[in-house]
Amino acid sequence: MNEDIDSLVHLLKSTRRVAVLTGAGISAESGVPTFRGKDGLWRRYRAEGLATPSAFHQNPKLVWEWYDWRRGLIASKEPNPGHKVIASWENIFPSFHLITQNVDGLHQKAGSKNVLELHGNIWKVRCTEEGSVSENYQTPLNEIPPRCPDCGALLRPHIVWFGEALPSSVLQKSLLFSSSCEVMFVVGTSAVVQPAATLPYSASEAGAKIVEINPAATPLSTYADFSFRGKAGEVLPLVDERLRTASEERKD
Ligand code: BV8
Numbered sequence: 001m002n003e004d005i006d007s008l009v010h011l012l013k014s015t016r017r018v019a020v021l022t023g024a025g026i027s028a029e030s031g032v033p034t035f036r037g038k039d040g041l042w043r044r045y046r047a048e049g050l051a052t053p054s055a056f057h058q059n060p061k062l063v064w065e066w067y068d069w070r071r072g073l074i075a076s077k078e079p080n081p082g083h084k085v086i087a088s089w090e091n092i093f094p095s096f097h098l099i100t101q102n103v104d105g106l107h108q109k110a111g112s113k114n115v116l117e118l119h120g121n122i123w124k125v126r127c128t129e130e131g132s133v134s135e136n137y138q139t140p141l142n143e144i145p146p147r148c149p150d151c152g153a154l155l156r157p158h159i160v161w162f163g164e165a166l167p168s169s170v171l172q173k174s175l176l177f178s179s180s181c182e183v184m185f186v187v188g189t190s191a192v193v194q195p196a197a198t199l200p201y202s203a204s205e206a207g208a209k210i211v212e213i214n215p216a217a218t219p220l221s222t223y224a225d226f227s228f229r230g231k232a233g234e235v236l237p238l239v240d241e242r243l244r245t246a247s248e249e250r251k252d
């Protein structure tokens with residue numbers, strides 16, 4: 001780990017364009033359950049079974065109970081050192097882009113300014129009739145399922161469900177940021193869900209170095225230039241500290 005961190009920091013010293021792709025693992029140390037982890041999301045339901053248009057169509061109350069539970073859980077969580085290092089790197093690298101699969105908003109809570117949310121945000125709702133999007137931080141929701149204050153139609157979470165396309169502007173940006181970075185960090189994702197899981201490969205094909213941080217191996221691990229077996233909240237502060245020390249030494 002130490003040699004690898006040193007050679008990574010050596011690379012980062014001459015790097016100007018960095019992209020970071022995160023998944024549920026970066027929020028695990030904040031106490032937010034991952035999707036596939038042992039504490040997988042909710043009772044006996046698989047996330048893929050609830051986060052779908054058909055599940056919402058069949059039983060909007062059940063789906064909203066699930067999101068209300070997750071919102072209540074996330075509302076009490078704070079960003080961890082992993083989130084904070086990523087937020088601080090916006091001011092270190094001339095070109096820095098954060099792309100997240102997470103809907104928990106913890107990157108923004110850590111101070112990250114420009115966060116590309118591939119799959120939406122759990123604190124936003126959308127009118128199923130008018131399509132208007134608004135922020136809603138009510139936990140617990142006092143009405144389940146919640147209704148549009150303007151037209152009374154059902155509200156749905158402003159989130160991309162399985163089987164639904166990502167907003168094309170978001171997808172275009174994520175592909176642009178991936179194919180124009182020199183280094184892409186891939187933090188806390190099982191690298192299974194598409195199209196997000198394709199981004200590291202697009203970056204690598206465009207010449208970027210891939211740095212994976214995950215306590216467990218993923219389909220990306222053998223492909224990555226660096227693959228650190230550790231927790232994001234531990235490895236990122238280590239890299240950050242070495243990077244800052246190196247830049248201090250350079251100044252002296
Ligand atoms: C689409 C919002 C089509 C919901 C989400 C077969 C082959 C290929 C693709 C498909 C296929 N069958 C279906 C598909 C498509 C599907 C897909 O990829 N399915 C997978 C399961 C195979 N994709 C879609 O449906 C996408 N849409 O394809 O539309 C289309 C196209 C055009 C026109 C019309 C339609 C939409 C995908 C988005 C779905 N929404 N989230 C919500 O949150 O409620 S996806 C959701 O699951 C997350 O956002 C995330 O993307 C994914 C979970 O993955 P991770 O975040 O990586 O979490 P996971 O638990 O899996 O892993 C955590 C990792 O962290 C682990 O590796 C663990 O080791 C690590 N870890 C743990 N602790 C730590 C840590 N790492 C660091 N530090 C720690 N401390």
